[in-house]
Amino acid sequence: MAPPQQLVLAASSTDAGVAAWDLRTGAEAIRHRTCASRPRALTVVAGRFLAASQAPAGNSAPIHYYHWDKPQVAVKSFPVEPIRALIADPEGSYLIGGGISGDIFFWEVASGELLVQWHAHYRAVRCLALYDFLLISGSEDGSIKxxxxxxxxxxxxxxxxxxxxIYSFNQHALPVTDVACCHGAIAVSSSEDHTCKIWSLSEGRMLRSISFPAITDSVALDPRSHIFYAGGRDGKIYVTAMGIDVTSPSSDDSTIIGALDDHSKAVTSLASSTDGLILISGSEDGNVRVWDTRTQQVIRKFKHSQGPVTNVLLVTPKRVNLPPLQSLRKVCSANGGSESRAVIVPQPENDVQIFGNFSSDFLERCLDALQPGSSSRLFESGASALYGAPKQQGVEWRSKYLELQDLFVREEIVISFSQHMSWFLTD
Known part of the structure; x- marks a missing residue:
């Protein structure tokens, strides 16, 4: 059986469409038109289809849906405001958007319902990330919540x-440009203040601050270890170890252990494969690079457009017949309306309903987490402490969890740092 096709995707803030290249052959598979998206505004919905928030053009800033095998837009939705950042949950049940006003929007994909909207930041939401039931948002106001x-x-x-x-981090002095999460409840953020900061999501504190020679606009984590890549405005991709000191916040350049250098302008977007062996980079020079992280060599080069590349992704498409995609609602139905305005392209007649499309996995996990005595939620006790007096069971569980978490983070980072320093020095 042939291995599943992997596609390298790239989008631009100019109307150059979303290009898709076959990772194995290097051939361009399709180019979706039209699309002009800003950084962090392109996402894949469980491998089934693409969603891209468009940069404002006049009074219009829709969200586009695209099928894998059709170049035209399948659905256009018009939220109440331009969406600056867009992500989907792993099951493809929900879309989460960060607006230019600082609001966050939470839609159910299957119905298009806007389930909840809340004001998160004083300025535009620039980036979003998910870790289990946690949502991390970064803003132009410099805060992370x-x-x-x-x-x-x-x-x-x-x-x-x-x-x-649950937590509000305000250690960045300038706008947050990207945020990513990894195992061990660790998050890494980049900012225009020339730093990347490492956060503990379980303890709600900064573990480390690392300074860079240039502003970093993008981060990608190596899922194999505690190494991350930071894309700089000087065209370099900095290979960075998270460091071994997790007992107190520190600032140290010594954990920058190398740099990948093949772009002539700012590196705006990064994406890593699930095994950490492939890194994709997009740049303002209009080029996309595919890197072998073991050899630190470029193995594929793609030219997207004359304009800047703002988003790159590495995906394995699921080519399935979808039920008609629903437009995203403007307001919550609970608020007295379900207004929507969309242009929907007719779908093939053989579309079939996909069972489980209504977020069954996510809802089952939510119900499990809400059961009395459950300890499956990473942040159960932390949330309880903020929202009211925690039960004794929650206190005991939190104490045990933090002990295990601290031991895990320390051992993993020390082992990972040692291995990668040895690998880098001997390479």
Whole structure:
């Protein structure tokens, strides 16, 4: 059986469409038109289709859906405001958008319903990331906030919460440009203040701040270890170890262990394969590079357009017959309306309903997490401490969890750092 096709995707802020190249052959598979998206505004919905938030053009800033085998837009939705950042959950049940006003929008894909909308930041939301039931948002106001989705999706919990967010990080001095999460409940953020910062999502604190020679606009994590890549405006991709000191915040350039250099302008977007062996980079020079992380060599070169590349992804498409895609609603139905405005391209007659499309996996996990005595939620006790007095069981579980978490992070980072320093020095 032939291995599944992997596609390298790239989009631009100019109307150059979304290009898709076959990773194995290097041939361009398709180019979706039209598309002009800003950084962090292109996402894949569980491998089934693409969603891209468009840069504002006049009074219009729609979200486009694309099928894999059709170059034209399948659905155009018109939110109440331009969406600056866009992601989907792993099951493809929800789309989450960060608006230019600082609001966050949470849509159900199957129905198009806007389930909840809340004001998250004082300025535009620039980036979003998910870790289990946690949503991490970064903003032009320099702040990073961590949200408990189970709380945000439940109206009563939101009303009872003292603060809607679990954590608010304000150590960045300038706008946050990107954020990514990895195992061990660790998040890495980049900013226009020339730093990347490493955060503990379980403890709600900064573990490390690393300074760079240039502004970093993008980050990608190596899933094999505690190494991340930071794309700089000087055209370099900095290979960075997270460091071994997790006991107190520190600032140190010594963990930058190398640089990948093949772009002539700023590196705007990065994406890593699930095994960490492939890194994709997009740049303002209009080029896309595919890197072998073991040899640190470019193995594929693609030219997207004359304009800047703002988004790159590496995906394995699921070519299935979809039920008609629904446009995204403008307002929550609970607020007294379900207004939507969309242009929907007719779908093939053989479209079939996909069972499980209504977020069954996510909802089952939510129900499990809400069961009395459950300890499956990473942030259960942290949220309880913020929103009210935690039960004794939650206190005991949190104490045990933090002990294990601290041991895990320390051992993993020390081992990873040692291995990669040895690998880099001997390469």
């Amino acid at each position: 961590v949200w408990d989705l189970l709380t945000m999706l439940d109206e009563q919990s939101r009303l009872e919460a003292k603060t809607q967010h």
